[in-house]
Amino acid sequence: MDNTSLKKHIAETAYNVGYSAKLHFATFEMAKKLPSRISIFTMLFATYALTFSQFSTKFMSCTMLALGLIGLYISSKNKDMTDYEVKGIKLTDLFNELKHLMSEAEDPSADSEDIKDKLKDIESRYNNSCASDHIMFASWFAHYKFFWEQQTEWIQAHRPFKFFRDQVPLTLWLTLFAVLVIAIFNFSALTNLIFDYAKSKGYC
Numbered sequence: 446m447d448n449t450s451l452k453k454h455i456a457e458t459a460y461n462v463g464y465s466a467k468l469h470f471a472t473f474e475m476a477k478k479l480p481s482r483i484s485i486f487t488m489l490f491a492t493y494a495l496t497f498s499q500f501s502t503k504f505m506s507c508t509m510l511a512l513g514l515i516g517l518y519i520s521s522k523n524k525d526m527t528d529y530e531v532k533g534i535k536l537t538d539l540f541n542e543l544k545h546l547m548s549e550a551e552d553p554s555a556d557s558e559d560i561k562d563k564l565k566d567i568e569s570r571y572n573n574s575c576a577s578d579h580i581m582f583a584s585w586f587a588h589y590k591f592f593w594e595q596q597t598e599w600i601q602a603h604r605p606f607k608f609f610r611d612q613v614p615l616t617l618w619l620t621l622f623a624v625l626v627i628a629i630f631n632f633s634a635l636t637n638l639i640f641d642y643a644k645s646k647g648y649c
Contacts, residue, residue: 452550454627456604457565459543459622462571463600464513464591466536471586472579473529519580528576539567540621546597584614 487509514643549555591597592606600606 448550448553448557451531451560452547452603453549453563455543455550455560456600456602458564458568458571459540459547459600460597460604462543462567463595463597464587465571465575466533466540467590467595468537468579468583468587469529469533469576471578471583471590473526473533475580475583476485476526476529480516480520483519487512524577532574532576535539536571539571539574542567544599546556547603564637588614 490509543564546560547566550557574587633649
């Protein structure tokens with residue numbers, strides 16, 4: 446393996462490790478913060494519903510029920526919350542080690558065999574430091590945390606990021622596609638709904 450290939454390998458591993466660290470922190474933050482925020486929101490909504498009849502609709506009631514179920518699902522991860530944080534910290538340490546390893550590889554006089562051994566050790570520890578189960582949509586939050594909060598220029602120099610392939614989660618693309626398909630097949634129904642609402646308000 447030549448020096449260029451070695452640096453690319455380090456960059457690819459850093460991408461995997463760095464993203465995994467953010468994924469664990471995303472799951473940790475969502476499990477910690479979302480249940481209480483959902484509870485506050487639903488309580489505020491219930492308070493306003495007592496005063497304003499517009500809030501007392503079947504749609505809004507179903508929405509609040511759905512949010513409550515989401516809160517229960519997220520709360521089920523609370524027992525593993527500390528584990529996600531600990532693993533996220535370990536992975537961040539590995540990410541920083543890879544950054545230092547890249548600096549070593551940039552030195553023309555560096556021992557490539559020694560760097561390969563260190564990289565192999567980091568990869569082994571990485572494989573033993575990841576949780577297999579994460580909260581739904583944590584990957585969306587992790588993408589934000591990695592690409593907007595993390596310094597990744599040193600990775601991108603050897604492993605360029607592609608917008609469609611890397612920077613936007615696949616599940617987000619699938620969700621947007623599903624929403625588009627539903628909107629297309631229900632276009633007339635949505636148009637009639639908007640028209641009826643505008644007519645009831647006297648706009649047309």
